[in-house]
Amino acid sequence: MTSVTSLPADDNSCGWYHLSQQRQPTAAHRGHSQAPWVIVGAGFTGLAAARELATRFPDQVIILVDAQEVGFGTSGRNAGFAIDLPHDIGAPDYIGDITIAKKTLKLNLSGQAYLKELVQRHAIDCQLKHCGKYQAAIEPKGIAILDAYRSGLDKLEQPYEMLEAQDLPAHIGTHFYRKALFTPGTSLVQPSALVKGLADTLPGNVSLFENTPITSVEYGRKSVLKHAHGSITADKLILTNNAFAMSFGFLKGRMLPVFTYASLTRPLTAEEQARLGGKPYWGLIPAHPFGTTVRRTPDNRILVRNSFSFNPNGRSDPRYLARFVKRHAASFERRFPMLPGVPFDYTWGGALALSRNHEGYFGELRPNVYGALCCNGLGVTRGTATGKLLGEWLAGERNELIDFVLGAVGPNANPPSLLVSVGVNLNLQWGQFKAGREA
Known part of the structure; x- marks a missing residue:
């Protein structure tokens, strides 16, 4: 037994x-x-x-x-991204072996298409939006990642649009980012x-x-x-x-049961929405894998997700919520100075099952x-x-x-196990430090 x-x-x-x-x-x-x-x-x-x-x-x-x-x-x-594209962070161009990448793309697309079909067939109200995603950078190392991934997408023959700093406010409102790679194939959902x-x-x-x-x-x-x-x-x-x-x-x-953390604001008022500008809903992931994911939801809330913890038993630890909500608030304020005083209604953690x-x-x-x-x-x-x-x-x-x-x-x-606990936590802390302003 x-x-x-x-x-x-x-x-x-x-x-x-x-x-x-x-x-x-x-x-x-x-x-x-x-x-x-x-x-x-x-x-x-x-x-x-x-x-x-x-x-x-x-x-x-x-x-x-x-x-x-x-x-x-x-x-x-999770953050509610139904992503189509492969993203091999161990490869110089983030695509790697082209044969594997093509099959991974086909695998991801099959899951995405199946979900869309079920949502339509059963009229599931989950805010499904096929609106693509932005992968954005602030620092030179993040921009280098976007350039490398662009070359990989060329190899995979997948569409994208590179957006410069002056173009981004019309898309996402904020002037915070210097460059973004937009790919049209991602869908966004309310996951629960x-x-x-x-x-x-x-x-x-x-x-x-x-x-x-x-x-x-x-x-x-x-x-x-x-x-x-x-x-x-x-x-x-x-x-x-x-x-x-x-x-x-x-x-x-x-x-490896690794937890990541998110906060969600109250709905923005009409006046706050006008100050923010940009599209009515969108999703953005960071160029650096330890950076901050941001979403504007169809009900006009802003999601901020960053910070990680290694919880070997796979269970939530409430100590992290109080610690990381402060980090979420700082990330929000850097990106959205036009929205002072907008509070978070919710902060939570969720587990990822990762392998080395x-x-x-x-x-x-x-x-x-x-x-x-x-x-x-x-x-x-x-x-x-x-x-x-x-x-x-x-x-x-x-x-x-x-x-x-x-x-x-x-x-x-x-x-x-002892080395895992020490090594994973050190790696998470180092990764978040290296993310710099993208955190």
Whole structure:
């Protein structure tokens, strides 16, 4: 028996969750159940896998369980960018091997297209806007990154527009940035609203149980998942719970639960909107990976996301919120001096499952146990795509994208745990320092 020693425990201050339409969570699981398919983790990946399996096997029951409420956890806490383009930060041009980059682009586009189709089909109210994204820089090293990425996009034959400082206020209002690379393929969403909508429109043969933390698992010909009020027996078990899969006994020491933090303002008044100017909604990511992500939402709020912490147990730590909201306020004031005194309504943290080599896992973990894990910060598109592909593969299909993700090398092993804690935290602090004015 494997005891699950680490369970999700996110803070209760996520703005996306509280501002999205409230829903009645499904009941927690009680008693003893058995099903051909059991999925642990009802985020983007698990929802896509459940939907695909339910479609492929309409006469079979698919059980989907989550330790928390849908839309409350990691999938509802990101910045809401459904990104299409590959971005290999280890390559000089941020594209790297062109063959891999083309398949990664195709993978991301498949997840993005699937989400758009579901939002349209089920009329999910999640502020989906296909408006592209800006990647912006202030300092020379950031501008050099944009120039390098532009050369990579040329190699990949993808469209973009380079915007100079004098052009940017018409797009994003602020004069803060010196240059930006605009790429048109990104969609922006309200992530918690999207996840809630996806959960509420699952096929009828999916049984969703929320607030059901699994406390132990017995592996064998079948897998028996136990919780405080019963058990669930799976013919085939699917893990889509990212770094928490390590507590289930898989990929131990190969994923890093890193938290990033965001704050969301109150809605801007009409007068404040006029002072800001620019487009009515947009999303901006920093040239430097440790810089600040900024969004103007369709309901006229400003999102600021920066700062990182390494939380080895994958659980929120309230000490960081009080510390990082001050950093968010400073970042906001530098970018938006025309909006003095605009307060934040919400500040929250959310986990990323990262690996040292930026690779995820897709495939069989042990007989009759499978996983699509470690999205490396691209959960909206990559998680959706790999979840759907996992359902297709388990239904017996093979195609170019399934072969691509099956052939990936998977996450690298980390150094010993003590070295990891020291090394990751030092690396995060150093990275944020190097981001300079982009922080």
